[in-house]
Amino acid sequence: MAPITNGRLIFKEIPTGYPIPGKTTVYDTTSTIDLENEPLDGSVLVKTLVLSVDPYLRGKMRAPERQSYTPPFFVGEPLYNFGVGKVVRSENSAFKAGDHVYGVLDFAEYFIPKDITKLEVIVRPEPTLPYSVYVGAAGMPGQTSYYGWKAYAKAKAGEVVFVTTAAGPVGSLVVQLAKQDGLKVIASAGTDEKVKFCKEIGADVAFNYKTTNTADVLAKEGPIDIYWDNVGGPTLEAAIANTALQARIIICGYISQYNGEEDYGIKNIKNVLFNQLSINGLYVTAHHERYKDEFYKVIPKKLASGEFKYTEDITRGLESGGEAILEVQKGLNTAKKIIVVADD
Secondary structure, eight states, X not given: OOOEEOOEEEEOXXXXXXXXXXXXXXXXXXXXXXTTTOOOTTSEEEEEEEEEOXXXXXXXXXXXXXXXXXXXXXTTSBOEEEEEEEEEEEXXXXXXXTOEXXXXXXXXXXXXXXXXXXXXXXXXXXXXXXXXXXXXXXXHHHXXXXXXXXXXXXXXXXXXXXXXXXXXXXXXXXXXXXXXXXXXXXXXXXXXXXXXXXXXXXXXXXXXXXXXXXXXXXXXXXXXEEXXXXXXXXXXXXXXXXXXXXEEXXXXXXXXXXXXXXXXXXXXXXXXHHTTOEEEEOOGGGGHHHHHHHHHHHHHHHHHHTSSOOOEXXXXXXXXXXXXXXXXXXXXXXXXXXXXXXXX
């Protein structure tokens, strides 16, 4: 077979604000690949099927010398993130042709991973779930929700939790985990459509933070015992101002400051002392060993049965990947953003 075009989404330029398609990220068709004869050197050749688009990708679009909790993208190379692919050829005994794999995949139609330890064969415990769900509610975002809730929430029935970006893949599962545990849930989202979804999955109070004052809602509906923070900034400050004694704050993200915004100084940090607050930063891989097996026993089954609900916002084609990334940063996605690169 002659070499074929291998489309890739390249990290082209470090952005100063939002990542601009065609400038920050560029869809490239100059690369080719010979599916039958490409050297594998003990690795595998993977066909990319679906890719996850997550807010944290913006943090990887930085200068290499800037330190962070996750490595940076490198200019001139493809982006990468969690995804599902299919093995085309293998020179590794842990994988065979036809296997579906989950892990860190290049934003490329085909790729040969340099670090094969970042891939694992998917054995779908609930095969009725599409593979796209395994990069969303049954993948890293769902794991983030489950691990963080198990590790840090210390939830008790009757308590009050406030969840931000509550219609997203992480927040929406937190809402449902909290309702399962008997809590009152306050949920915020950025559109009326997303607010409606929050109510459908059980939120007792749901509001559009763009049209309703967050501090006013919390003052009325709180005090809050648990705050799940995906945004940081003034929302975190409002939550701290309305905490109950010995409340728990779980910091999962800070999208309000991902795109070049000036760091926001929390003015009421003294409340951490006065209210004896616990604050934990959540990094999903730190909890894999403890909760991964339990997660796959519990969550896919609940998703497949409909007990837990999920939604997806699908972009088809890697050539539209830059637009998908920008939509997530601006909050224009309507649900968990997924890029479908190819059908099985």
